[in-house]
Amino acid sequence: NGFPVTRNYASRLAGVAKDLDKFPASRAVFLKPDGSPWNAGDTLRQPDLTTTFRSLAEQGSDWFYRGPFAQRTAAWMRANGGLLTEADFANYVAKSREPLRTTYRGHEIIGFPPPSSGGVHVAQILNILEHFDLKALGANSPDFVHVVAEAMKLAFADRVHWLGDPDFAPVPRGLVDKGYAAQLARQIDLKRATSVQHGTPPNATSDVFGKHTTHFSAADTVGNWVACTATINTSYGSKVVVPGTGVVLNNEMDDFSAQPGVANFFGLVGAEANAVAPGKRPLSSMSPTIVLKNGKPILSVGAAGGPTIITQTLLAIIHTVDFGRDPADALAQPRFHQQWSPDELRIEKKFSTEVRRELERRGHKLNELNSMGACQAVGLARDGKTFLGAHDPRVSDGKAAGF
Known part of the structure; x- marks a missing residue:
């Protein structure tokens, strides 16, 4: 029967209509007979x-x-x-890999292993931040944003150098080593933004991991918790629909490093570990994560939004664990993102002018945005029994639902 096109969907579709029009099967699905994209309120059918x-x-x-x-x-x-x-x-x-595990302030963090960089760097940044009293710094204060952004920068510098498909490149387990995190934490200047390079985690060559994004989180009363992220990379992937299938092919090849040091669509650069090779899987930022306390799940979380997936997921965990927020409140907090290259702090304008100007004074180059990302989560109420679903308030389409 199809589905009604929303205003947000129509806007995204209009942005890629010229590219979709190049391919007959794509045109037949996503454009009207006159070549114009579907409008809000139209019904899109995909038989x-x-x-x-x-x-x-x-x-x-x-x-x-x-x-x-x-x-x-x-x-x-x-x-x-x-x-x-x-x-x-x-x-x-399709390979089944062991999830990545770390701890953060008495909680167990279970994340996605390589070739996704998400689990590694969510864990790495949390390990670094354990050396700072974020609650004392104050949620969303200049001190808080500065420290977390500098930790993000250190992790993304390591991402560029070390991360790739572990079947083809040695990805050090030491990236999530607590001692290595302490070493990185000592590099953070509490008063100034600094330039950093990748580090060398312990046993970097000997102890290695085994050889258009959507996220949803779900939980049920019998103890099943799910964090699931799927992607075709950029909006409408390659823009190619295979005739007779209705399937849009992805453009995940852009997640490889075509050339060392050359940025991809998201501004990310990479090294030999993520170079293109036959049979190799590209590096991604997908970060489906489940948080446990006393061995029981309390949060399922993940996001969409390229490399900001990592930092959106990170911030949701911080606001849950450090500040005791429920999922909806955690997702509503203003966001920021630092990915080392380009060396800029992307920050939502929801932060006060005073906070943004203080960050500039400390040496951060700001890229001010109206909105960043799309995060989804399921958590527990204080009674430990009631599920609390949360849909990102930045996204008009979709909602949290219980049944």
Whole structure:
């Protein structure tokens, strides 16, 4: 039956309409017969995608990886100068990896392992921040923003140098070592923003990890908690719909480092660890995270928004653990982001003018934004039983729901 196009969806669609118009199957789904994008209030129907989902449900993954879907995609690639083949699909294996674990102020943090950088750097930044009394600094104060931003910068400098697919590059477990975090914490000048370079964690070569984004969090009364992030990278991915499938192909290749030191769409740079190679998985920022207290889940959280996924997730955890906020309040707090390169502090204008000017005085180059990211979370009320769902107030589409 389709779904009604929202104002936000229509705005995003209009922004990529010219690119979608280049491909007949994309045009047929996302544009009207006259070539204009669907407007808010229109009904968008995707019958081919419905058939794809039904076939996948009824015939299983072989239909996708070794059957009609792979065949149609490979045929489109051959006809249009693409690189994907049926063998690429047939040889692909989804890998189950051990989650990454650390602790933060008496809580256990369970995150996504490499080749996502999210779990590593959420954990690394939290480990650094354990050396500072954030509550005493004051939520959203200049001191708070400065210290957290400098910790972000240190972690993202390491991301550039060390992170990649652990099947192809040695990703040191020492990045989440508590002693290494203490070493990094000592580099933070409480009064000035400083330039940093990547560090060298302990046993960097010997102790290594084993070889258009949406996030949702869910929990139920029998103890299941889920944090799930999915992405096709940028808005509408590659803009290509494979004819007859309704599926938009991603553009995740941009998450590789095409050349060392050259920025991708999100301004992120990388090194050899994330260079392109056959069979290799690109580095991502996806950060689905579950927080435990006394062995029991109290928070499921994650976000959308490129590299800000890491820092959105981080801030939600900090506001929950350090300041005792419920999920909705935690997600409503103003956000900021520092990713080392470019060396700027992205900061929402929700911060007061006084806070922003003080940060500039300390040497931060500000990139002031109206809004940043889209975070989702499920937590527990103080009674330890009632679920509290939270949808990011920055996003008009969607809501938290219980049933």
